[in-house]
Amino acid sequence: MKRHMKLLTTLLAGLACLALFALPALAQDRLYVASEGAKLKADKSASSDTVAELPVGTALRVAGQEDSWYKVTVGGNTGWIYRGKVAASPPEPSQQGGDNLFGGAGQSTIMVSEADSARSMRGLNASEQDAAKAAGRPTRPLADYKNALDKILAEKVDKKEIEYFLKSGRIGEYAK
Amino acid sequence: MSAKRILTAPLTYLVLAVFIALPALAAAGFLDNLLDPSSKERKMLSGAQSVLSSSQQMDYKSERTIGERLAVEGLRRYGMPVDNQKLQHYVNLVGLSVAMNSPRPDIPYRFVVLDSPVQNAFACPGGIIFVTSALVQTVQTEAQLAGILAHEVGHVALRHALKSIQRSQFFSGVGQITAATMKGDKGAQFESMIGDLQNTLFDKGLDQNMEYEADASAMETTYRTGYNPAGLMEVLLELKRIEASSPDKKGSWFSTHPPLTSRIAKNQAQMRKYPDAAKLAVLADRFKAQAR
Numbered sequence: 001m002k003r004h005m006k007l008l009t010t011l012l013a014g015l016a017c018l019a020l021f022a023l024p025a026l027a028q029d030r031l032y033v034a035s036e037g038a039k040l041k042a043d044k045s046a047s048s049d050t051v052a053e054l055p056v057g058t059a060l061r062v063a064g065q066e067d068s069w070y071k072v073t074v075g076g077n078t079g080w081i082y083r084g085k086v087a088a089s090p091p092e093p094s095q096q097g098g099d100n101l102f103g104g105a106g107q108s109t110i111m112v113s114e115a116d117s118a119r120s121m122r123g124l125n126a127s128e129q130d131a132a133k134a135a136g137r138p139t140r141p142l143a144d145y146k147n148a149l150d151k152i153l154a155e156k157v158d159k160k161e162i163e164y165f166l167k168s169g170r171i172g173e174y175a176k
Numbered sequence: 177m178s179a180k181r182i183l184t185a186p187l188t189y190l191v192l193a194v195f196i197a198l199p200a201l202a203a204a205g206f207l208d209n210l211l212d213p214s215s216k217e218r219k220m221l222s223g224a225q226s227v228l229s230s231s232q233q234m235d236y237k238s239e240r241t242i243g244e245r246l247a248v249e250g251l252r253r254y255g256m257p258v259d260n261q262k263l264q265h266y267v268n269l270v271g272l273s274v275a276m277n278s279p280r281p282d283i284p285y286r287f288v289v290l291d292s293p294v295q296n297a298f299a300c301p302g303g304i305i306f307v308t309s310a311l312v313q314t315v316q317t318e319a320q321l322a323g324i325l326a327h328e329v330g331h332v333a334l335r336h337a338l339k340s341i342q343r344s345q346f347f348s349g350v351g352q353i354t355a356a357t358m359k360g361d362k363g364a365q366f367e368s369m370i371g372d373l374q375n376t377l378f379d380k381g382l383d384q385n386m387e388y389e390a391d392a393s394a395m396e397t398t399y400r401t402g403y404n405p406a407g408l409m410e411v412l413l414e415l416k417r418i419e420a421s422s423p424d425k426k427g428s429w430f431s432t433h434p435p436l437t438s439r440i441a442k443n444q445a446q447m448r449k450y451p452d453a454a455k456l457a458v459l460a461d462r463f464k465a466q467a468r
Contacts, residue, residue: 035400036276056281084277084400094236094283145251149244152257152288152304157268162276165269169318171457172402 031070033058034087037159040079044069046173051079057090068173082173236283236302238353239338242373243302246337249374250306255292258309263289266466270318271305271325277400278326279393280333287325295415296429298377299328301337311429312467314414318459321467322398323408330393336386340376344369381432388434388442395446404456409443412436 033054042049044066052074054060060072060081069080167174251257257264264287271287285303292308299305305328315321331337346365353366376382382390395405415429416436433439447453 034277034279034281036281084402091279091281094280140252140256142248144256145248148251148256149247149304152247152286153244155264155268155286157265157272162269162272166273166402169457169459169462171273171459172400175402175455175457 029062031060031062031072031086031088032090033060033081033085034091035085037163038081038085040072040074040077040081041069042079044071044080046082046167048080051077054081054085057093059090060086068175084172234338234347235352239335240302241353242338242370243300243304245370246300246373246377247304247306249370250298250300250378251290253378254290254294254296254306254308256290258289258291260289263312263467267307267312267321267325270321271329274322274326274397274401274403275303275329278329278333278397280329283332285329285332294428295418296432297324297328298432299331299337300377301332301335301373303329303332305329305332311411314418315411315467316414316460316463317407317410318463319398319403319407319457320411321407321463322401322403323394323405324411326394326397326401327390327408329397330390331382331386334386334389334393336382336390337373337377340382340386341369341372344372378432381434384434388439391439391443392446395443395450399450399453399456402457404453404458405450406447406453407458409440409447412440412443416440 033056036056038054038056038058040051040054042051054074058074060070060074062070062072063078064071065083068083070083070086072079072081166172170176267287267289271285275281275285283303285305287305287307289312290306290308293310294308295311295314297305297307297311305325307324307328311324312321315324344365346362346369381387391408394408398407399405413436419430419436430436
């Protein structure tokens, strides 16, 4: 009798544990695209054909994992995706007005109607000028700093160039 | 049937039942109390709402406006961009490569090397990230540079600067920064908020836990990208080595970041998550060819 009781308790405890551990395991069946520039590849290699380009947040059904690649199904297509491109939950999208990573920064933030105010908001007040002087920095006209920033924001980097950069450095999915 | 079994079996079920029902009971009580306007729960919720509305409702454009305003001040305090297009472009390629795999991959980041003898890097809300020429000189590999840039991307992605000033008066009732919100009292509050942010970013530094969080995020982001995540820790070790002999700590990494020893220890512990780290990209030669 005692032994039966023990068995029952063990069984119940085991069931409870199973329920706890089964949850994360189920969650693993689903992953989300969490990076820009993610691609579904025909094989577990960056040089294989691209089956589809996958936007951030896309839900993927996981069929398996080999090396650094997940075999996934999405929208009727099955293929492989590099482990660095996925996460257990999708990243929180930025608030409206956000541009994508490769948009021109200046372009994304300054709409024609607000151009003047956006630029004038960057103005510095007198106390900051004093601080600059105290730091021993040569006092430049304010316009110099604003122009330098405008130049920075006007710089553009192409998506293809980053791909080439990663490829030539054999980084991530391009590693041999 | 023994008396013991009769007692213990229902007891087991009872314990299990209570175990399962507890959270539900607690939730029901919480919901009931929430309906009562004078309850503690209701007050807590309305407090949480006002904190949320202060920072989370800010759209990206407003966040960027604040960031650009701070970027001008960063240039003024630390120095103009280094006049070396090849270096600037390379730093952007490394920065964008990691930003793509960061917790916030969908905003336009820009990376700039500033001509400054001070060892530091900092991030303006919205994604403009500065690293000083002195710190670039300290760095030895592309994986190390990636680690530093990913740490700053982490601050932007996790909205650390804005969170540290979200109780600022300026934010009450401001969803979006426009020309109209810049007038009168709001204009003065905007200036005061910018002053607080400058103090946080350039003098005082962010909260220690935010730095640890940005380190953890940087290691994860570089690992996801395919760089050896030890890069950031290597730079911290080098900074620790030169910390003692560094003449001017004002405005430097040493004054705006928490003690290096505790950060290095935390990063070392996190390295256990990456058993294949040694196989990942380091790229010392490419770094030297592009950044020296």
